[in-house]
Amino acid sequence: MSESTTAGSNSDSPAGRVTRRALFGASLATAGAAAVGAVAGRATAPDPAPAPSTEPFHGARQAGISTTAQSHALFLSVDVARPDRATLRDLLTGWTATATALTAGEPLPETPGTAPGFSAHTDFATDLEPARLTLTFGLGPSLFDERFGLAAKRPRHLHPLPEFPGDVLNPAWCGGDVLVQICADDAQIVSHAFRALRARMPGLGRLRWTQHGFLTHPADGGTPRNMFGHKDGTANPRSGTAAFDRAVWIDSPDEPGWLHGGTYLVFRKIRMKTAEWDQLPLAEQDAVIGRRRSDGAPLHGTHELDPVDLESRTASGELAIPASAHIRLVHDIPMLRRSYTYDYGALIANAGGTTEEPHVHTSGTPEHTHGGHDQLDAGLLFAAYMNNPPAQFIAAQRALAAGDRLNPLIQHTGSAFFAIPPGIPQGGSIADTLLS
Template identity: 35%
Template structure:
């Protein structure tokens, strides 16, 4: 998608209250409320299934956009804990973490539904331990990478690609939302870095903790699944700014102003699959569209500030519309300047991606930036790991991307290099593993 800035939406990375300030949000708790890697170092091997969960059902619905909480002190970053069990999987409405890993797997040729079921059991148990800040002893010898750290807002989220249903003999249960995305004229997709039977999103506020989770998930796959592709991302760290702010992308733009919020009346309707959809195993789940979008930063940075702002339709300094106000002020799309021309021009990214320009289509954007080095010619391989969540991609991502594909001014400065679409089941209830209602139906 071309939505890397402006009006298209991303949950803010605004941190929560620090020590001595406010209590953690619902679904998040301080490490002191439960065992951590440090405290379980001597007894990690004794941790059983009964100790895998913390927090209340639905706890992942902590605040995800802007709020008025005080900034988090850096010394408290490691103490935050996100609940694994709940109505929805964690990592969807969880505030954006500083570090992320995306990894896709293909089931081994000899693996089918039985093996996939065992894998999801292992992965779910592992995710519960990692998110609670425990070691990963049951998955094999723990690497020790994260022994000194607390939970650090770790989340592990699982999704199924279209081919997963073929491999497991569950084609009849495959939802229509997994129909292949249409081709877009600006796509330059690498098939080897796209799609996959299984998809895992990992987030954490500490780089070592995030890597530890990535390595643990890979090791736990064993011979059942092999890595198809893997990507690394990052965001601003909690506590890095004086007050909570919408994050910026690598173009320097405030990115995520108009993200849907859990407080919106139609939030669940837009983002999560409702009961009675005909796919009851997916109730409380969502669809994730994943796009690796390379930013042509040399070309972008050669533009003047005025030109950059015209492309986006917002001020770079604070994300406010060019028609005035502040970041959250509505776009005045009909306003014209003294020259008679539209202030927010017709092909500005903010105009084309605005929900009111797309029949109300909305997505919950939760991306990571990425940087994969600098080429021999000095060009940075950097951009956005775009992740958006919606109840139906045909009503969320697809109509907006089609419109952007036809005439977004930002298209000249970005390149879509990989793509994936995944059905993400609802959260696991106590005693369940993710995907159980599909695999055991």
């Protein structure tokens, strides 16, 4: 799945502050600065500059897209509680104020009408750094139905995704009016941010689904690996390049003005059958993907970043990258994959399969009893940003669904699609231009 999934882009955000005020307590003393990932130097050398702990919330683009992928993510999908613009505006305005405080490490604003003796502060994140927290907001196709009178402002491509062959979607993990992608380098900060957003939802929004993921970058800064052990995100365009801008940011005159500078997000929950995968010979695993698991190089190449040559052949005349290999089918379809691994353990009700899924074993597999691997729900939270979904994700997914060698080893069990507005100026609110 290395061509069609995951994160790994260079951040283009400026360095932020490195301290975080205590959220609540006997005093508002400044917490100590955190040196995230700092390497100690020699006694005679100056101390290295600490890594920034904040990502700016306000700006021309929303954070959490070109931002270097953080270690933890939570995707939150919500439906607006009542069919009127005032409710939608109140939800987004409240969430803007909450996100502004959270990402800066500032005290949370109190909810209007909070009774004396109560507070929005929970102390759950007191004395913790923001850990590069970002909150990225998206608007679903359902938001542009008759409920809110926004049909005339619908983005050109924002319609429900088509059904793809092989999908086993659970409706409980699909769709939603509004999405928030919460990312940080600290799982507790992610949880705290979700809790703070949820506290602003009563009367305004109803929780539809959440999905939690994690991502670890190798110490050498290389490409992360997915649950199948393959490097994942090799083909991503790099932030700050013309290729990135062409693939991600919206500037088409065919799109409504309020969306210019934004993008689209496709979210898919993909269950990966790790037990079945682990029973395949290494050569077969590599042939399924079209890259070597060991170093990420294309099967004809030497290094991970070698150009993919679809015409290359082996000494025997066969295609070096098989006709049904994953990377062949999605080659030259650019998009930003910013995905996360998930592992929910044995949750068969959520796995999208049956308790006795049909599967095959390789020749020579000894007689055995099964260990319950059909109950495992682990895989990938695929999150891809792009500016032309029909030519990007939809084209790629149709090609994959029709002939990907990987298909017997994965299941698409959740699906959602959102327009991501541009960044929010100081003093503004999410989608102000949409609702004005």
